[in-house]
Amino acid sequence: MIDPRGRDRAVYVISVAAELAGIHPQTLRIYDRRGLVQPARTGGGSRRYSEADIDRLRRVHELTREGMNLDGVERVLALEAEIVRLTQQVRTLTQELESRRADIVLYRRP
Numbered sequence: 001m002i003d004p005r006g007r008d009r010a011v012y013v014i015s016v017a018a019e020l021a022g023i024h025p026q027t028l029r030i031y032d033r034r035g036l037v038q039p040a041r042t043g044g045g046s047r048r049y050s051e052a053d054i055d056r057l058r059r060v061h062e063l064t065r066e067g068m069n070l071d072g073v074e075r076v077l078a079l080e081a082e083i084v085r086l087t088q089q090v091r092t093l094t095q096e097l098e099s100r101r102a103d104i105v106l107y108r109r110p
Helices: 014-021 025-034 051-065 070-101
Strands: none
Touching (some): 025 051, 025 070
């Protein structure tokens, strides 16, 4: 669930988001067009960025500064998201296994 007061709350206009991320607003627009960041939109269509968006922009900027092109950045971000998803899945399955462990009865032949 998204906390409306937390990191996912879209409050920053493009100029502020760009400044916080350390990039030019036009670069931010390029990232938006490429789908590397997906800001919320106001009723009038203006972009609004969250803290989570700013973190993602910083990550994209970091990867591009290291020489990665935007196709590579997309792949890295997808792989990082998959790692997060799989880590959560392992955590959930581990918890489920631990909760069922008490239900397991060992049977030994006499």
